[in-house]
Amino acid sequence: MKIKGVRLYGVKDIRLEEFEIPDITEDEVLLKIECNGIAMSTLKEITLAQRHLRVPKNIKKKPVLIGHEFSGTIAKVGERWKDEYQEGKKFVIVPEIPLQIESPGYSYPYFGGAATYCIVPGDVIEKGCLIQRETGAFYELAQAQALYSVVSSFHSNYHSKQGSHDHISGIKEGGNTIILGGAGPMGLMAIRYVLEMEKKPKRLVITDTNQERLEKVRKIIPVEEGRRHGVELYYINPAMVTDSVPVLLAMTNEKGYDDVFVYAPPKCVAEIGNRIMGMDGCMNIYAATADKNYRAGMNIYGSHYLKTKLIGSSGGLRSDMVESLNLIENEKINPAIGITHIGGINAIVDTTLYLKNIPGSKKIIYPQIDFPLTAIEDFRKLGKNDALFSQLADVCSSHGGLWNSEAESILLKHFEK
Secondary structure, X not given: OEEEEEEEEEOOEEXXXXXXXXXXXXXXXXXXXXXXXXXXXXXXXXXXXXXXXXXXXXXXXXXXXXXXXXXXXXXXXXXXXXXOOOOOOEEEEOOOOOOOOOOOOOOOOOOOOOEOEEEEOHHHHHOOOEEEEOOOOHHHHHHHHHHHHHHHHHHHOEEEOOOOOOEEEOOOOOOEEEEEOOOOHHHHHHHHHHHHOOOOOOEEEEEOOOHHHHHHHHHHOOHHHHHHOOOEEEEEOHHHOOOHHHHHHHOOOOOOEEEEEEOOOOHHHHHHHHXXXXXXXXXXXXXXXXXXXXXXXXXXXXXXXXXXXXXXXOOXXXXXXXXXXXXXXXXXXXXXXXXXXXXXXXHHHXXXXXXXXXXXXXXXXXXXXXXXXXXXXHHHHHOOOOHHHHHHHHHHHOOOOOOXXXXXXXXXXXXXX
16 A cells, blocks of 8 residues: 655655555554654654664665554554454554564654554564543643653663662662753653652652743742642753752752752763762753764762762663553543644654754644644734634644644544545
8 A cells, every 4th residue: 555654864864755554464454644742752763774783784675664653553563463453442552662672663664653544563562552532632642752751761770778778669668869951842841750759759850941832931930839749840041050960969958969860962961860869869861962972071089989870761661651641541541732733744754853943842743634834822813814723823822832632623623535
């Protein structure tokens, strides 16, 4: 069959094309993609192209489909999986496939989310990476793939158990946690996740040098809400002071931070994180650059005497995805809080290439339709000349200005063929 999709051919060479995909084999599943999130990690992927760890070397001749945050419905099931998967059911993908570096949206010619349809290989299904769902809006399921990496990062941190060589998984309960560069879409979900944790830190500090973005997050999740969840929540702009380290340490009564999360790539952010760790502190590099030589200074004295730890986090486990889906389904986390733009398949190329220059936070794409990338806050203005935008504006206004399942249904129904 013929599909439309965005494929990677080389450095920042991505193309929206129509091309043939083969019929599925007995151990494959065909997916109809309804929603795809544009991720900053995809921009890093296309910037590095063949130099990216997950991207094959021969993409010039055999391009790969991009997009790893996607959802939709199961279109056709190979004979082997007829008892486990049903056509028409919704799905979500676990992007990090166990025991391999290859991943959807990075490594496969027919397996990625920036397309109308894609094929899931049998070995990926064998590893439990295709999850069938009964409920959830398509944007919620796609955003669960973003949330699951946040959930994984918090489970990845660890601390020492006194009098033992055993480790305690997760952030320190009742401790000091900080998210550096935490006012972006991933930071928003991370804050919400911390507040919903059973074992919470005493103090959660969010930093960002973009004051406008920081204020938006403060309004969405005010410090009073942190207090209601038993967490002291602070928002700090480190650019307001010459050296933010003494200020940040003072907030912990000079004890330092038990858990540091680096959600912004500049090396100075990681260096600040390294300087503010306390005894047995753990710093998680959640964000990095596309530069393979990305390096930052590290306090070796602190590692030796304070027993600090540096780890990295990317992707997650199937259990992290299940936890994310449950958080969304039980309305503990609203994945729409970071969504600012909506678009169709025709908007994928430019949105991905110029992602850093487009204002706002998360951009969501509906690959089955052609629709210009549009800010939700512009719906009302556009609605003066277009009834669809007027309807979308009304529905989003009734949901606090956020994208929602009703708006998604209106949009998709409008373009039904």
